[in-house]
Amino acid sequence: MASSYSFVPRVLSIAGTDPSGGAGTAADTKSITAAGGYAMNVITAVVAQNTVGVRDIHFPPRTSLEAQLTAVSDDVVIDAVKTGMLGSLETIQTVTEWIQTQPPKVLVVDPVMIATSGDRLLDRAAEEAMVAFCQHATVVTPNIDELARLTGQPRADDEATAIGQASQWAADTDVSVVVKTGHLNENRVTNTWVFPNGEMIQIPSQRIQTSSTHGTGCSLSAALATRLGAGYSPTNALAWATEWLHEAIAHGAELRVGNGHGPVDHAHRSRRLQAAGMATPWMAGSDIPARLDFPENLVLNHDQDETQDHARITPAVAPAGPWTQALWEAGQSITHDILQCSFVEQLVDGNLQDHAFAFYLAQDALYLNQYARALAALAAASTDNAAQVFWANSSINILTDEAELHRNWLTSGQEDPAGPVTNAYTDFLLSTVLGSDLAVGAAAVLPCFWLYAQTGASLPTVPSDHPYAAWLETYRGEGFIADTQAALQQVEKEFEAATPQVRSEAARAYLTACRHELEFFSQALRIPTAFKARHPILEAR
Known part of the structure; x- marks a missing residue:
């Protein structure tokens, strides 16, 4: 695989909305773009939510969902599909029928059945339909509670148990699973791709202590779908998505969005690399005088204080003199x-x-x-x-x-x-x-x-x-x-x-x-x- 992949995958997100921008189709669009794809959206639910919680959900009529799906698929070659919140039995059935008529090359399913808080997001009939829908996927990306629901097992308390559950389900359904241990208590966390044949790919990471985790499940799945749609191997796709999201989580709080669980910074990596690629000269010609007769000639800003961009840094090893x-x-x-x-x-x-x-x-x-x-x-x-x-x-x-x-x-x-x-x-x-x-x-x-x-x-x-x-x-x-x-x-x-x-x-x-x-x-x-x-x-x- 070339280090810079020229193909831009066309990725369809089928999910609900989030007007605060942290989850749902908003997060999917940002994630697909960051991962190098062209993002498209089909809306399953109009959700009034923010970083604090959900206030209202409106499900468009089935005819509207069908019209969206056929409109995009009649015109655009779709390289990967990522599904998020489907929300109701009728919606799941509609998407299932569409998937069956034209199976996508890559289908990444984020089940969205149980929230991080443990609250159930679907009624029992819809849950059963979602479990069946997951069997159409290339790979599913459940959280720990959703993995338990998929497998019919008690919630896993450790990584080994979660991987065991995923291994059995993958073998039974011939569908891969990404086991995410971020909702467990270990400081060292992993995303593990579990294949139906029992093989595994483990991508390790470190837990970040932050409340800016809104939309992490959506974002990982959308980024993963994009990299797979571009032709990357599961190893490279999962590694890229994991590391990109790690950086996005680490810098989410800097966005200062909302009063609850804030969003991740989907664009941090892009901005960092953009800045690194700039050809701006490192020092302007006037930064240093042509002659330094005295040390104070070099210090251009004598009045650095807390009102400037950053506070003065005290050297850990003291200078040896005025120069x-x-x-x-x-x-x-x-x-x-x-x-x-x-x-x-x-x-x-x-x-x-x-x-x-x-x-x-x-x-x-x-x-x-x-x-x-x-x-x-x-x-x-x-x-x-x-x-x-x-x-x-x-x-x-x-x-x-x-x-x-x-x-x-x-x-x-x-x-x-x-x-x-x-x-x-x-x-x-x-x-x-x-x-x-x-x-x-x-x-x-x-x-x-x-x-x-x-x-x-x-x-x-x-x-x-x-x-x-x-x-x-x-x-x-x-x-x-x-x-x-x-x-x-x-x-x-x-x-x-x-x-x-x-x-x-x-x-x-x-x-x-x-x-x-x-x-x-x-x-x-x-x-x-x-x-x-x-x-x-x-x-x-």
């Missing part, structure tokens, strides 16, 4: 962007997907080989004995201590080459260190010390069961902090001794390297699903 203090102040905005980027936030929170961390580590191992070369070059260029020793020892430590961290985490060596983001960063470092003044090179390598120490210190303490505790502890450890302090001292000395013009070039190099750090962290969340599947799961931690 490094000025660098920290000048880099406030980009430092904030790094600490708030999705990769770092998920890493610190422990919600980062394994494959994303594995990709990051593989690229970081390639980066560190070149970073060690840059540090060795600084040692060779230095005339001060203490500076020579520090940069040389730092180069050795990179190739031993940090490289060992990577070897301990990955199950096997990565064979993937350095990506374009990694190459851009290392090319910048080496060209800067080898082709510029010593102060400029020292400033360019500083962010890899200082910003990593800042990231490592993001938590007051690291819980022992944190999935990335070893990584965080490495960069908050005494040894790395001491190295960062020594690097700051070297940069401070170089700035003090440099000419005003060289200081200006060095400040620009520092800020450019900070931006490279942001891109380096973020790249792991910009890889296609097909590439993710090639990456090993990390060793148990």
Whole structure:
């Protein structure tokens, strides 16, 4: 499968409405679009609802539903169908008849029988019709309560029981099931595709503590239908839908929609990738003066306070003097962007997907080989004995201590080459260190010390069961902090001794390297699903 699929699947959502936009056809349309499809809607029910609850439901007459179904299918080739709320026996029968006359290539059924609260949404006759309707599906995506209703079993209390129920039902009906454990109590949650032959695909994730979960079932099913309709395998389709929804849930609260269970942010991934693809220059020409006679010349915004976009960030490792203090102040905005980027936030929170961390580590191992070369070059260029020793020892430590961290985490060596983001960063470092003044090179390598120490210190303490505790502890450890302090001292000395013009070039190099750090962290969340599947799961931690 190509990493960028050119085919745009035409996906029909058959479901009810939600005027607040979080569920039903509104959520389906957003999900289908985000997943790369063209969305179409057939309305089964006009629902007056919001984030707090449902107020009224109106079912259009059967003739209206039939007219909608035939209107779209008479004119448009449909690559996938996703059904959500059907709501009544008559509606289920109508959709069933339509499905039987022209079976879709892909049919994803979200049963919508029992709400998350446990409230039953269909009467018994309609429930029985829905159970029968599910047997026409390519795959069904019930919640835990709906899975129990499908199978006629008690509600599962754990993942193993739920998978057992799904396995038996799939074998009996020849229909696949996606078991979603988000409604169970485990911190580690999975979406598991269960095939009729007993095979399974498990896509792990981490629970997010949030109330912005309105419409998650609708959204997952619609995204899954779209990826399947585009021709992706069940593995890639479920992985993409799971990870996209994870991000959407994580950022749902930022939308500030409603007073109850808010919606997920269906478009967050699209906006993030759009921003990453912009070719806007990183720094305007006027950001840094041509001469830096004094440290205060570099600090353009002296009055940063709570009224601005973000509060001032206090460095976890204190500057070594006025010049490094000025660098920290000048880099406030980009430092904030790094600490708030999705990769770092998920890493610190422990919600980062394994494959994303594995990709990051593989690229970081390639980066560190070149970073060690840059540090060795600084040692060779230095005339001060203490500076020579520090940069040389730092180069050795990179190739031993940090490289060992990577070897301990990955199950096997990565064979993937350095990506374009990694190459851009290392090319910048080496060209800067080898082709510029010593102060400029020292400033360019500083962010890899200082910003990593800042990231490592993001938590007051690291819980022992944190999935990335070893990584965080490495960069908050005494040894790395001491190295960062020594690097700051070297940069401070170089700035003090440099000419005003060289200081200006060095400040620009520092800020450019900070931006490279942001891109380096973020790249792991910009890889296609097909590439993710090639990456090993990390060793148990």
